[in-house]
Amino acid sequence: MARAGLTTERVTEAAADLADAIGFENITVSALARSFGVKDASLYSHVRGLKDLRERVALLAAGELADRIAAAVAGRAGKDAMVAFANAYRDYALAHPGRYAATQAVQIDPAVLAECTAYIRTIELTHAMLRAYRLVEPHLTDAGRLLRSAFHGYITLEANGGFSHSRDVRTSWERSLDALHLVLEHWPGNPE
Amino acid sequence: MARAGLTTERVTEAAADLADAIGFENITVSALARSFGVKDASLYSHVRGLKDLRERVALLAAGELADRIAAAVAGRAGKDAMVAFANAYRDYALAHPGRYAATQAVQIDPAVLAECTAYIRTIELTHAMLRAYRLVEPHLTDAGRLLRSAFHGYITLEANGGFSHSRDVRTSWERSLDALHLVLEHWPGNPE
């Protein structure tokens, strides 16, 4: 009886790959076990259950996303940083739809979330990226929320076919980034 | 054997209510049957299956949402219309989280979508609402996409607890609408 060499990490990563392939909401313990050539029950030694598995995929993806963003914004400032942030975000989501869906679809246990820094890092990176725009609180928070909303919303709608095919999405996205840059420079109520 | 009086419409509506109560992704044929005091198999006379049921809920919700938006923007123009649109959208999503999730989570069969006007109406309403800003194509399309993205993203993040609790979301939302109004008035590349 040769062993498959399962570990929590390997199972999580395989689940993430599976999610990218067939959609996050379609991953099952059974399908994952099949992909390892192993019985369902075997996975329960490495993962508490489906919910736990999904949570792990979400945390994995959040970490990867934060890494990509961090690499993209490093050494940049102002509009340059904003565009790099946005594109890193969008590229990751389009390249890894299942992983990205995980970051959004999972309601993370607050206790787990406090221990994991991936989500917090993304927010911190957002604030750092906004630094050059010299926004003061509460405008900094408001602008950060709008930016993340716009990024997330755009990618979700794009991935779900919410845009008609009449206009190239890439170009449209870039024009939206121009618009967001403009509004960050002239945020209503923020002292010049 | 008293009858429950099931019809396709009543089943769909009950499913939508159930979705609002326990979450769209948690609705099951079994649970729905239980809520009617009926066996699972009985529902299959009215609905082809779970996929069909979810699709019907999505179309129901899309229609309701379009109605709310239409009522909100009627007789308004400019920023007034934009804010009314945004608030109608957000209020509906927060009041009916399951229904709203349905409009996003379901990949509608293109053939069905062509017959149903609800989704198209929302896009048309967006363009009508933007009329006062005198955007010319392709800026009109780009701005419409950014707006819908921002609305959708904001609501999704808010509903999933994506915002820390340090700043009031309602106020933050209103400042974001101010910002979006500003950018619509000065859309980059659009002739004044």
Place this chain on the structure above:
DNA sequence: ATCAACTACCTAGGGTCTCTAGGAAATGGA
């Protein structure tokens, strides 16, 4: 009022999935 046609709902059952309990086989260190 009765009978036929239709519809609403049923029972029965197969298949997939989650998850638990407890057992056997591979692995690594003493």
Place this chain on the structure above:
DNA sequence: TCCATTTCCTAGAGACCCTAGGTAGTTGAT
């Protein structure tokens, strides 16, 4: 080599989706 640990197994309960085919309630025509 033998023991403890870990890895993977079999067995089985319970939930869910869905089909096939049967029964009972309702409706309309006669």
